[in-house]
Amino acid sequence: MSKIVVITSGKGGVGKTTTSAAFAAGLAKRGFKTAVVDFDVGLRNLDLIMGCERRVVYDFVNVINGDANLNQAMIKDKRLEGLHILPASQTRDKDALTQEGVENVLDELRETFDYIICDSPAGIERGAMLAAYYCDEAIVVTNPEVSSVRDSDRMLGLLASKTRRAEQGSEPIREHLLLTRYSPQRVQKGEMLSVDDVRDILAIELLGVIPESQAVLQASNAGIPVVLEENTDAGQAYDDAVARFLGEEREHRFLVEKRGILGRLFGG
């Protein structure tokens, strides 16, 4: 039984694409057949983060328009068996996506894959709503600051009313909160909202807390999903989040000061 998971936030720049890449890789690493779809038509990024930008031939819009079939457009990841990427078109805009086209592509992906990760564009307009419309689960990526929290809250409201499950009155989608760019030091100084503040306002299950980390930027530049960098704090935090997503119980790490963590990692 395949699942469609949307990675969304409302606000831009909070780490949706990083999270999409990390989750897709994390699921594939555990043996699930996983597709990750870039819905950010016109601002294609996922292929860079996944390190497959030089292998893009056809894209999502080509498939919707019937210029190419899905097999031609899907890019197979070189590191992980069962991981495929469907890149967005860089030369088109979000109007190139049609509801029917998206549904057809997702239905076809469901036949092959266990998980379909939809990397949503920022905002609450057409592109973002199409990415979320057919989802079964949603991961809401939030930074610990007030504007990001408010935008996530808005997105949660839309997920509860504007998705197919909501419109058909079937079982509501499962919502998960992923807090990214978290800096315990800055929380202590009162410069950032704490985990508890954010949970209190958004009132959904906490999937994980990803610490603010150099490793994320380095992995992005190198085109490696950060979850594969197993000896970094962010990589481990994403791995924990994927494990929790699959139902494992894992303690939340990286909620205390960074130095302590580094100290533990590197033996003092």
Add this chain to the structure above:
Amino acid sequence: MASTVGSMERSAAFELKGRMATLTVLRLLSPDSEALSAQLDAKVVEAPAMLRGLPIVLDLGGMDEVDAGQLRRWLDIVRGSGLVPVGVCGVAGALAEEARAQGVGVFPDMVGGSRGGARERTEEKPVEPDTTLGRIVEQPVRSGQQIYARGGDLVVLASVSPGAEVLADGNIHVYGTLRGRALAGMRGQREARIFCRSLRAELISIAGQYQLSEQMGGSESAGPVQIYLEDDALCIAPLE
């Protein structure tokens, strides 16, 4: 439901109230005065306890070209048979003036009670009942959402987020933290109140009297509070 429009001062000698009451309408189907008189008398003999002294409205909507003399004659016949005409309807212009001169009020055209009226009525939307259970919301009210409990209370079993708006004609209960906007008594019900487990609202309003979070200053509290209207000022009082 009664709404008070008179003076609220203690020394007021009267107040004006709107009440719902059922009135019997006597709809004339023929301009024949003698037939009216004979048939009305027969009807009163049939059910004297019910009809004698009964206030009625004389409906002339089915009549063509009624003159002042006819109106006076019909009113005399109605009074003569023991009924009390309190008004007429289906009249306009000079005829309405004549009715007032005869000491009866003029009603606007009524709907219902006649076959023609009944047909019109089925085309209307169903009338909402005066009292409702209100509305219960079990999920958090998210930023950008607006929930209105028309004609009753709104009960939210979770929190109301910043940027969300909850409205009710009656009271508003929030069994979580109220962080957004809450407007109770939307149709001017000054008795409406707002209750919440914790007050961090952006705006609160009862019957149009509002306060912004800026004006609430130190009155924001962590504990449960109620908000009510007293002399045009919003009062925030702890519940414990």
